[in-house]
Amino acid sequence: MNDIAELKNFVVAHTRSQGLPPEAYDPLLARIRDDGDGTPGSWVAEWSAEADRLAGAGRSLEASVHYNMARFPFVDGPARAAALERCAAEFAAWAAGFPALSRLDVELPGGRVRCWTTGLDAEVPRPLLVMTGGIVSVKEQWAPVLPQLDALGFAGIVAEMPGVGENTLPYGADAHRMFSGLLDAVEGRADTARTYALALSFSGHLALRAALSDPRIRGVVGAGAPLRDFFTDREWQRSVPRVTTDTLAHLAGSTPDEVYGVLAERALSAEELSALRIPVAHVTSLRDEIIPPGDARLLRERVRSVRLLSHDDVHGSPRFFAQTRLWTLLSVLRMHGAHRDQRIALTREFARLRYGAAAVAAV
Template sequence: MTYPFPVDPENLFEERTAQFVNLGLPSDEVARLRAAITNMWADAPGGWTWEWSRLAERYAAAGEHYLASLAYGGARFPCLADPAKAAAMDRQVEQYTLAAQGFPVGFERRTVTVRYREAIVEVRVHVLSPADAGADTPVLIASGGIDTWKMDLHPMWEALALGAKVRIVAFEHAGVGELTHIPMAADTQAIIGGLLHFARTLTTGKVGHFGLSFGGYFSAQTGLRGDADAAVVLGGPVTSATFGPEHAKNLLYGMADIFGNAVGFTTRPDMGALITAFESFALDELLTTQDNCPMLVINGDADVHVPIADTTVFNGRQNTQVELIPGGSHCALNKLDQIMPIMINWIANALHP
């Protein structure tokens, strides 16, 4: 368990309504929740998790298991900082697994054993495969950020699997989701190295890494080091300016405390401690190298969390395509109709012979 923190639910709805709707929840239900929720942490009527969970229960009772999983994903948003949110994520897994019977892709829930700091780490992954997947079908390991996790992004995984003809291994990086018990750090990239190794056991073809938001931080590491055959960075923070004190002090919508939860603080840290943790992630030194695999770097030009410079810093790199989406929010999730074709085409070209 990590820690709750002050945040206005209305501010979260202001920022995330488009994301909730674009990822599959009916807009009228999101609007109803927005009007009903007045407290982020109260496990009672008007509380965030309570209201989202009631919606999820209604969907589950009607046999709408996928919608129930999305609603439970909303209930546990943005981090597992209290027992009610942890319980909501458990129910999200349950409903998502039930919904998988109707997916147009094959589904397996698997446990991958990797090593991190000499310890054994069990990583729960979801493997999504096109119906015609074979031994040479490329694999794309894929993760979201510090508040949007593997089950929340199912529509994206499904579209990439079917459109780019790849097998998806969806996971959460350290500090979030089913790996909340392992604090996120720059060197938790080692866990992702283990997942890349696992991915290579699933195919005789190529392996890529897709990361959204803070997941993009880790896919940027993979890409810059050349650890995969291709890497997609969607809205990933990378530079010391972004991981510096001034940016940390001005983070919006509770993001500083969402990050604080991910890196393992169990009580709310002071700004000095948060900044020290923040600064340890900067990739400036790695950005000076030229050993990258083919990379696609995308973000919206209206991202309130990650500055434009963290996308344009990739301009001019070898084997790198950079796309800055006009009017795009964080990760351009309000422009999915624009970014999905770009990503599908690029991934297909990068991973297929």
């Protein structure tokens, strides 16, 4: 079973990223006593009960958010499996109200990648943004951004990391090839030669590795990505929260005692990072309890075209989610080079959030 105190701590970043205020989830978390497989007072049961209520009221997106939290951090039994299924179904019900959103299943060697997409059009191929979350977040958590991408003139794909949610690919040494597989699948319906990856947490590591061999990836925006030290620093690994280690072991088909030995070969070398010829933007949490500070330093020292944003917060920077969301979207638009008016507006809004109203006039 998962450590309930850890789950309550680490779920906050994910609830806030999906628009849930503390008054919505604090009473719910207070009712949770253990991590039984759907038993009364358990993690899955309490989140699912609230999700059931919201689904019954026709509030599909909110219901999907709560089912997502019920299956958090990964499916380890029937109750969480049922929550994941309901999460996907309620999101599909919400997405039915947006004709521009559609499902895409991509069959690749080793498994299937189930995605949500927008803007795929063979007659007018658009530049492509591929968005992926980390080891504990499903595509339904991030796919609500797709209507915004459609309005900006991008084609968009939102997918999960290998082994997460409905992605049946294994999280193996070649997991980064998923990105190229997705681009191949939409070739002709998107301008894949102008692809940007918005890859959060552990998927950021995969996107950077993919960019080393796939020139169609023209920029990578990430947050809290492991690069080298996370995979190689044994002392740091001993302090990594149990929920992270357990989730990685689940994805890698290993055990918590052995998983870091399995993952050691995934580390990106300084030479590989120096070989990147694309712009990279990255959000770093200065009190990150999962990703060691050396990985952000490596980006700064080795990647030629890098922009860094730092927050004085823990992993995922939950207190700064609004700033991070604006900055990551702004970073994609900067890499693409178009949308001048939107970039100016986003820059001003970011300055207001970051530095206060007085800073807006200087932008």
